[in-house]
Amino acid sequence: MNVTDYFDRARIINIASRKDRRVETVQEFARNGFPFDHEKVSFFQAVTPSEDNGFPSIGARGCFMSHLGILEEAIRLNVKNILILEDDIQFSRRISHYGKQAIESLQGMEWDIAYFGHPFEGDSSSPTWKAVDQPIHLSHFYAVNGKCITRLRDFLLQILERPPGHPDGGPMHYDAALNTLIHSNKDVQAYYFTWNLGYQRPSRTDLHALSLFDRTPVLRDVMGMLRKLKAMNLRRIR
Secondary structure (H helix, E strand, O other), rough: OHHHHHHEOOOOOOOOOOOOHHHHHHHHHHOOOOOOOOEEEHHHHHHHOOOOOOOHHHHHHHHHHHHHHHHHHHHHHHOOOOEEEOOOOEOOHHHHHHHHHHHHHHHHOOOOOEEOOHHHOOOOOOOOEEEEEOOOOOEEEEEEEEEEHHHHHOOOOOOOOHOOOOOOOOOOOOHHHHHHHHHOOOOEEEEEEEOOOEOOOOOOOOOOOOOOOOOOOOHHHHHHHHHHHHHHHHHHHH
């Protein structure tokens, strides 16, 4: 069983204008033997708002609303769990072996949120699930289980109702919202797999203001080529 097989649904957030990311993600899935069947595993068209409405940026609001939209879809479909990815996902070269190990272990656990991708360097000699004990500032490769799907959806809706700077948490980056839920509710069982199974592929950002290199047509093409070369190199070593 691979990582995507275990979940009722897997959704990959993609902005319609980012066909480059969509193509690269399809290639990434094929390279690792993860099938697309357009029902169980498919792209989710990202929300693209025109105003930030108190969020750190328009892109941050779009990211937040896109993850929320996936959770709402999962509730409508009455799924028991869901895997959520962003379209800059790059899988670890060892995901075939360690991914199977992660899923086999997860099947015997009580869990609410599971991070397959994160910024930590774990012990590669004995990969295992570890309770989240510090903020995880990424949300590109994680899963939500059981009743926590509705709980997380409701929590995000509460955030939308609050003004910026609210003491309980107003509009914020989506990964910060996940951290806020986990660290303010000790009964939420959140884990990360100590061998990082997925990274963010080098790619032009949609969340922040673009640099001069990405705003200038000729330089943007050069940057795209350099990022592809970097991704190829990273694929060999991590």
